[in-house]
Amino acid sequence: MGFAMKMRLPFPSALTRAAGFSLLEVMMALVVLGVAVLSLASVFGVAAGRTHSQSALSEDIVVCQSKMEELRTLSFTDTTTDTTTVPYGSSGTGLSVGGSTTSPTTGYVDYLDASAQHVASSSGAVYTRMWQITDLAPTVTNGNPTPAGLKQIGVRCTAAVGAGRTGLSPDTTLVTEISQ
Numbered sequence: 001m002g003f004a005m006k007m008r009l010p011f012p013s014a015l016t017r018a019a020g021f022s023l024l025e026v027m028m029a030l031v032v033l034g035v036a037v038l039s040l041a042s043v044f045g046v047a048a049g050r051t052h053s054q055s056a057l058s059e060d061i062v063v064c065q066s067k068m069e070e071l072r073t074l075s076f077t078d079t080t081t082d083t084t085t086v087p088y089g090s091s092g093t094g095l096s097v098g099g100s101t102t103s104p105t106t107g108y109v110d111y112l113d114a115s116a117q118h119v120a121s122s123s124g125a126v127y128t129r130m131w132q133i134t135d136l137a138p139t140v141t142n143g144n145p146t147p148a149g150l151k152q153i154g155v156r157c158t159a160a161v162g163a164g165r166t167g168l169s170p171d172t173t174l175v176t177e178i179s180q
Contacts, residue, residue: 063116064157064172067129071153076180084110086118099132101156131155149180
């Protein structure tokens, strides 16, 4: 008569072990998940900063383009409208040849606050808009003639850092031509 002896293994076999995750597996999964979430959070921060910068740049382009449109509405021969004030005065430069897009020149510069409203001087201004008017002489370039009676208008707008802006001072330049 022999009786069979059951031998007990120190670790339960896969068949007898309860289904589920061990504490070590859960902790490793949490570490991997934490690293992934932190990586995504940094990407969102960068994206938010770039969105803000692009929004400010769009505003700058609109401010610059509005000055360009103001000048384009003037008569080709206008030499007296003062476009540095609102409402326009009658003792300005109009579309007279002159001005500069690199340094403020009286009669060819205006200043705006953060709401794009005119201010009297650069003190307290967020935007500085400078423009230059040049006569284009008739020329021939690559066999294409440029007719007489053309003026080139260049408008440069700079925005001050601050007033809700960060980073570099945006600088936008637009150029167009008008004819008689």
